[in-house]
Amino acid sequence: MIIKKISLYNFRQFQDEQIIEFSNDEDKNITLILGDNTSGKTTILQAFLWGFYGKANFKSKDSLLNAKVAQEMLTTKQEKDVRISIELEHQDVNYFLTRSLTHYVKSGEIKASAISKVDMKYKQSDGQIENIPTHQIQNKIGEILPEDLAIYFLYDTERFGNITSKADVTSSVKGILGLTVLDNMIKHIGTPTKSKSVLGQFNSSLNLEGNKNATEAYERFKKAEERKEEVETRLEQKKKEREAYSKSVDERQAILRSLEKTAQLQAEKDKKVKMMNFEKSALKTAQEHFYSSFKNNTPMFLGHSLFQKAMAELANANLDKKSIRDMNANAIKDIIERGICVCGTEVCEGNEAHKHLLEEIRYLPPESIGTLLKFFKEKADLFSKTGEGYFTQLDNSYKNIFNNLQKMSELEDEIQFLNDELKKEDSVEKHQEILIELEAKVEKLSDDIDLLNQELGELKKSIKDDKATYEQNIKLSDRNNELLKYIEYANQVLEWVTNHRDTREHDIKEQLEEKVNNYFSKMYHGKRKVTIDDKFRVNLVTTDLLEEIHTDESQGLETVKNFAFISGLVDLAKQKLQDAYEKEAEAYPLILDAPFSNADEKHVKNISEVLPNVAKQLILIVMAKDWNYAKNALSSKVGKEYYLNKKSEIYTKIT
Structure with a gap:
């Protein structure tokens, strides 16, 4: 055109x-x-x-x-x-x-x-x-x-959207590439239960009068044909549902694979929380040590300067060395009065032991303050040394407390930051729950499909058996025999057309995918390619990974994909092989807004660089x-x- x-x-x-x-x-x-x-x-x-x-x-x-x-x-x-x-x-x-x-x-x-x-x-x-x-x-x-093909050749960028989401893409591609003719042939031949189809008209023309077995068999396989169509419709619906849920499963799995950042953030947060708990325990220990030191050694610390002053005063005092610690004059008097020393020596007035004891009384309290000062000096020295160590202990405990509090403050900030980051990310658990639900639905649909396939197989066998019974009992007249021959011819033609249609669809799908990828590689400068499924739906996958995965599309990439698809479609429409029953190949113009x-x-x-070589006529509105x-x-x-x-x-x- x-x-x-x-x-x-x-x-x-x-x-x-x-x-x-x-x-x-x-x-x-x-x-x-x-x-x-x-x-x-x-x-x-x-x-x-x-x-x-x-x-x-x-x-x-x-x-x-x-x-x-x-x-x-x-x-x-x-x-x-x-x-x-x-x-x-x-x-x-x-x-x-x-x-x-x-x-x-x-x-x-x-x-x-x-x-x-x-x-x-x-x-x-x-x-x-x-x-x-x-x-x-x-x-x-x-x-x-055809009107349903017009959107591909009268292309409105703003209204066209994404070729992937086009519900009518299958019929459109079939129409452009001549496959609709084969589909129409299959519908025209039809089934015995469709009155306006070829097979339906032949069957309705058969003479069934007086032949009960044939009539009953016909009714059975007619009902079975109707049920078969219902089962096939339900089967197709279930397959579509399963395909949709399977796609959702793939998408959810891709999301989970992409949530590595969430897992890393959560692991980092767990690590910080563990460190926080350690610092809290260390803080408690440091505080207890501080309180214990303060409680037990504070008097020594507070008296430290007084002890230092007393010791300075006593440094030059002439303290005798003869006093006995914890001994006083009253104890000596008791020994003299008893007459026997603690060592067993007899003490009596005038002997050597008595003289020595009287000499010793001079150096013992209450007679000698020197002895008291000596004992005080020893105790003051002990208290002074204890006071000096107390400050160091208390200072170290306080530093530990301060360090613990500082680390806890930093950890609180880091944990809060990680919480904020996690809020921005999806929950792995949420997606895992959804994935499990989706997988369950896919499994349930697979079970339903298996049951429907089983019923479909039983129906096909029943139809085959009832048809055999019907045909065996219908041979009542030459006219019936003639019609049965026509029915056999029609069934043979139907089988051939169906097989040829399926083969053509497969071949054309491969040819189209090859052409679309050829044009896509010329238009796009990244590592992606186009895939086309059996319904002629178009998707992009990345080739930059070990495993090919579907990818999101920007508006620009969507436009490139659409043009690549349309270019491949136009090219294939010009070059497709022609059969006598198919419409002639026709060049289409491209009108692009x-x-x-x-x-x-x-x-x-x-x-x-691609479009002018694809279309015989190109109209650009820009x-x-x-x-x-x-x-x-x-x-x-x-x-x-x-x-x-x-x-x-x-x-x-x-x-």
Whole structure:
């Protein structure tokens, strides 16, 4: 399909008729449409959608009719049309499509007709113009560009989103690559229980009158077929649920792998708490030592200076050395009076022992203060030394207490910091609990799937047995035999088409994945690749690790992935092998609105080098600032260039 021209008449910002003719030059296949914000870039793209399908996807629900024209209508009361005309070529045939919507004034308000009018013509080989009947127009548009495929070729960056999340991606890819024809063949042949299918019509034409066994067998396998379809539907739903939960399990496991930081923080916090408990115990010991020293030795410490002064005074005193510690004069008198010394010597008045004892009394209290001073000096010296050691002990204990308190304060700050950091991180336990729940759901769904598969196997056997009974009893007439032969042919064709469809899908999926990765590697400058599953859903995985894992995507990376997918799709649509029953391969144009808005300069350059070589026709609707990044790569391929000159909020002139 090649688009030659579009005409916009009173469509949104574009008052009166304004025309864009598109480049069809193979060497300069780009038509460039430049415009600033709110100048009508998206309106151009939506004009194609409305022209083809009568649907427009604007963010605001304003009327399609130009606002200035609407104001004039309130004065003139004249009817006015919104109109889009598209001229295109498809499989060497020129088509002219026009869609219009009439607006009129009623009760002082502008009203639009309930439905738009559509007209389509084509040019015959002899140059004559032929009308396509109105009731056939939408079918013809669907043949040229099916509506569910339009989003891939009329690409709106802001509204397209992520190709991974597209629910209709399977049917879209099948439609572009011709697989829908095979699906339609399978539906057309159908099953015996579907009355409008080939097999259903053959079976309903069989003569069952008078044949009870055949009738009963038919009813049994008909019910079994219906139940089989229900089981297959439930089985598909369960598989989808399991796939979704399995994906969630993978995501949760990835989260847990990423929570190493949380585990490290928790380990560091546990270490700090253990150190805090040690410091608390050490503080208690230091405090007890301090209190004990203060309680027992304080009198010695407080009397220390007095003892020092007393000792200084006594330093020069002439203290005799004859006194006996703890001995006094009264004890000597008792010995004399007793007459016998403690050593057993007899003491009597006048003998030597008596003389010595009388001499000793002179040096004992209360007769001698020297003895008392001697004893005081000894005790004062002991107290003085105890006082000196007391201060050192008390000082060391206080320093220990201070150090403990300082370390505890630092540890409190560190523990609080770790708590704050942990609050920012996810809880490992929370994710582990969720993972266990998800794994349980996957296991339960797997059990359900096993039971459904078991029931499906039993149903298939029952259907096979009942069909055999039915066919054996149905051979009542030549007509029945003829129909049974047709049914056998239809079943053989159905089996062949189904097998061929499955093989084609597998081959095309591999071809598409290869092409998409080829374009992705040219557009992206990192270590990732694209995977496409059996449902043609697209995901990115990193190749920078030993194990390939799915990765998050920025808007820029999402854009690159989308373009790579579309490029691969367009390329495969051009190159796919053709079979007689499939539609002919057709080149598709790419009409891109704001294609570079989410990509960085390097990716814009890479994308720009790929797109013109993929699409036979490329129409770029971009802002001037975004075009600057792509200009060097694309300017030589621009065949036509337009500028959306915004005159006011309600009027833009295409120049």
